[in-house]
Amino acid sequence: MPPVPPTARRPIQRELRPTLVLGNALDHYDTWPAPTVIVSDGAYGVSGFPGDPPTPDGLVDWYAPHVDAWSRRALPSTTLWFWGTEIGWATVHALLMRNGWAYRSCHIWDKGIAHVAGNANTRTLRKFPMVTEVCAQYVREVHLDSAGVSMPMKAWLRREWERSGLPIGLTNEACGVKNAATRKYFTRCHLWYYPPAEAFERLVAFANARGRPEGRPYFSVDGKRSLTGEEWAGMRSKFHCEVGVTNVWHEPAVRGAERFKAEARALHGNQKPVKLLDRIIRASSDPGDVVWEPFGGLCTTAVAAFAVGRRCYSAEIATQYHALAKERLARCTPPPPLAATRPASGDETQADVTAA
CATH class of the missing domain: 1.10.260 (434 Repressor (Amino-terminal Domain))
Known part of the structure; x- marks a missing residue:
């Protein structure tokens, strides 16, 4: 049986900066408050970073300990947003289902034709140019x-x-x-x-x-x-749908001032637009709720969460990305104060959070 959220209500802490740790999220899940939202943007099975399996075949083993921890710490109201390629997500889907995650929907991020700009060598690739990623939505299968x-x-x-x-x-x-x-x-x-x-x-x-x-x-x-x-x-996941938003997200790949670069080179190969993370966080949580970002990268999830008054806990294992993310979060402007209360999650142990 899942934990039953208590009826006590607490003031929303709107000015708590995200917690960012350097290291593997597996070492921190048990110290973080239980999440209302988990945003997973980890391995894709494309050798995208050191430790990312070269093919999707290795993704189940890669994700298994994380999924186990998510399932153990999740609330009945937790929503999981799982980013990946279409074949990468499909490979991990059965693992999520076995661990009590109920599939809700698959969202397509359409980066637009400018993402490839005619540079794809289709004669060698033998396929149409790829301009999409997927973000699958899961909720807890509550019994x-x-x-x-x-x-x-x-x-x-x-x-x-x-x-x-x-x-x-x-x-x-x-x-x-x-x-x-x-x-x-x-x-x-x-x-x-x-x-x-x-x-x-x-x-x-x-x-x-x-x-x-x-x-x-x-x-x-x-x-x-x-x-x-x-x-x-509290036994059901939260969901707020804006009028006009569908499961196909037409949003260009990150460019301009939002993109982290060293001279002309992007510092992160798969930086997500803040707009998309803002969308999924607001859709599945309320102010004051806890968001987990186990694979931080540049911590775009934390940036989006902080801007709308959610408390984010992020981990990043790469020293370079951690340093960039820490600097990025330090520059974030706190959201305006909101005089409101919300139900306590039943598993919140920290009253104050600062960037680590």
Whole structure:
């Protein structure tokens, strides 16, 4: 059973600079607060950096210890964004699924024709020029206990109501709706709707008041108390979709002032645009949430996270990239203060963060 986020609320710390460590993220996962977002931009299987396997065949072994740590530390609400080539991602997909990551969507970064500018030798490559990368979205496959049986959330919700001995039709009365509960929240088909916190709390109160006394408490994962609406809401990954944004991202490769260069040479072979990292961070988190960047590079994820009030924890193993990223983060302007509160994640141990 996943950890249940507590109901306590804490002020958002909007001015906390990202934490950046020099070294392997595997040595730091257990010291970082549990993440709401993980942005993975590691090995591609193209010999892109020392230690990157020469082919995708070596990616499963490369990622296995990281995926194990992500799965162990993730919250029920954690979203993983996995960057790679199409064949690299496809190679790692089964590993992620085995470790409880549910595939949500594949996003295509279209860098545009200027990315190759006619320089690809197609006679030698024997294929059309590549101007894309993929970023796959995964969420946690959450299972909950019902009377000692572990099951997916959809089945758990129905099982808990059935345990009460009440007819399914009464779920509409419990929620104060005409038929939305039976048609959406308790449907057996694939078009299942996740009950919002308010509806969940009404279901809990109704079942505990009118259900079989011997089965109480209902909608509980420990047999001692029912989940709160806030805890129920924390069992699902966050997602905010801007109008007009699709899974195809037309964005030029990084150029100009954003690109890190030494004279005319790019210092990092695969620097991501801040705009794309900003998009996925805002889509899957709220201000104050924790973001992990296990393969920092130039720490574009940390830059984007800091700008929108998220707390980022980054690791970079290469001394040169670490130095550049540290300098880059030191120049970042803090976001404006925001007077708000948010649910505590349940696994946050640091009240103050500074760049290392």
